[in-house]
Every structure is written in structure tokens, then in C-alpha cells.
Amino acid sequence: MSHVFGEIRQNGYVVRDIEAAMKHWVEVLGVGPWFHMPHIPCDTFEYKGTPCSPDISIALANSGDLQIELIQQHCATQTMYKDFLDAGHEGLQHVSSWDAQIDALVEKLTAKGHKIGQRGTMQEGVVKFVYFETETHPGTVFEVSNMAGDLAYIPQMVSDAARDWDGSEPIRVIS
Numbered sequence: 001m002s003h004v005f006g007e008i009r010q011n012g013y014v015v016r017d018i019e020a021a022m023k024h025w026v027e028v029l030g031v032g033p034w035f036h037m038p039h040i041p042c043d044t045f046e047y048k049g050t051p052c053s054p055d056i057s058i059a060l061a062n063s064g065d066l067q068i069e070l071i072q073q074h075c076a077t078q079t080m081y082k083d084f085l086d087a088g089h090e091g092l093q094h095v096s097s098w099d100a101q102i103d104a105l106v107e108k109l110t111a112k113g114h115k116i117g118q119r120g121t122m123q124e125g126v127v128k129f130v131y132f133e134t135e136t137h138p139g140t141v142f143e144v145s146n147m148a149g150d151l152a153y154i155p156q157m158v159s160d161a162a163r164d165w166d167g168s169e170p171i172r173v174i175s
Contacts, residue, residue, distance in 0.1 A: 005109070005142050006097035009155070010067040012143065014081045014093040018057050018072035025061065026170040031068060033161050034059045034171045039074070045120035047079050054079050059171075060155075062162035067155055069096075080117045080131050080141060092139035094131060100149025102128050109144070117141065127151065 002008060015021040018036070025031045036059040045052055054077040059070040071093070073081045084093045099105045109132065110116065117133040129145040147155050161172075 002097065002142075004112075005144060006099055006105075008095045009065075009098050009147075010069055010096040010143075010145075011092055012069040012071060012094040012096060013091055014071050014073070014084050014089070016072065016085065016090055018059055018070050021070045021072075022059050022171055025068065025070075029063075030167075031063050031162070032061050032167070032170040033165050034061045034070075035158055035161070035174055036171055037174045040122065043121045043123070043125055045079075045118070046116075047077075047118045049116075050078075052077050052079070054081070056081070060158045062155075062159045065159070067158060084138070084141075087138070089138045094139070094141035094143045096129075096143040096145055098145050098147040098152075098155070100146055100151070102130070102144055102146040105144055106130050 013021065022034045022036065026034070036057070038057045039055055040058055042053070045054060055074040057072045057074065061068050071081055073079060073085070076082070081093065106116075115133045117131045119128075119130040121128050127146065129143055131141055131143045134140055134142045
């Protein structure tokens with residue numbers, strides 16, 4: 001557990017081909033099922049304080065209590081995901097904690113000097129996420145999200161599906 005950000009609940013992998021990445025996780029690592037959200041819309045998105053509209057797809061699965069997130073960016077919009085890929089990386093880009101009181105946590109973290117790299121909202125502002133500029137080597141960006149409290153049913157659904165998964169229907173598209 002991070003005494004700064006909270007319990008790490010998710011590993012986020014930035015990939016160039018989300019279909020190939022899901023296939024690898026299913027066929028080689030045996031992790032699934034994947035909940036794939038192609039071209040998921042963000043209500044708001046800011047990269048280093050500048051509003052933008054990246055075209056991204058995400059997929060979620062669990063391995064035990066740890067959620068795995070795959071992210072593919074389909075456009076040239078500047079984001080921390082694009083920064084990661086442009087630096088020649090692919091793979092683990094961030095870890096994430098979930099806190100229902102995200103606004104208070106972000107205020108506390110910025111007061112301590114942590115800089116926001118990107119942030120956004122989805123589902124009419126209900127889902128919030130904030131990425132901090134904590135990367136000193138690849139894979140150490142820290143994200144906080146409000147996927148707790150009233151939103152805990154989302155990661156719980158993914159976790160429950162993984163716990164009882166028999167290998168069938170490995171990719172489930174959510175539109």
C-alpha cells in the first residue's frame with residue numbers, strides 16, 4: 001500500500017494494439033474475461049491543463065484482486081499515454097488507487113506538491129480520474145480514480161467475472 005496514494009488496485013498498460021494485447025493476456029497468461037470499451041468517450045480530458053479529446057479504447061480484466069487495464073490511443077492528441085509510447089515504451093504505464101473522495105485526495109496531493117499530468121471525466125462526470133507526474137522510470141505514473149463507494153460495482157463486476165471465468169467468451173465488448 002502506498003502511504004501517499006492509497007492501495008494499488010490497478011495496473012494500467014498502454015499498448016499499440018489492444019486486440020493483440022487482450023489475446024496475449026487470454027491465451028498466454030490465462031487472464032480474462034476482458035471487458036472491452038472501444039473508442040470510449042470522455043466528457044472532459046485535460047493534458048497538462050490543456051483541454052483535448054483523445055480517441056482511446058480500454059479493456060479491463062482481473063487477476064485476483066488486481067485489475068488490469070489495457071489502453072490504446074488511436075490518435076495523435078498529446079496525452080501521457082502518447083508520451084509513453086513516443087518514448088519507445090509499451091506496457092505498464094501507471095498504477096492506480098481508488099478513492100470515493102477523489103476531490104479531497106487530489107487537493108491533498110497537489111498541496112503536497114504533486115503535479116497533475118492529465119485528468120478527465122466519463123459517464124456525465126460520474127467517473128473521475130487524475131494522473132500525476134510521478135514517473136521516474138517507465139510504469140510509475142500514479143493515477144487516482146473514484147472507482148470506490150457508489151462506483152465500486154464496476155470493478156466488482158470485472159472481479160466477479162474473473163473469479164468464475166471458465167475461459168469462454170474471453171472478450172466482451174461494451175459499447
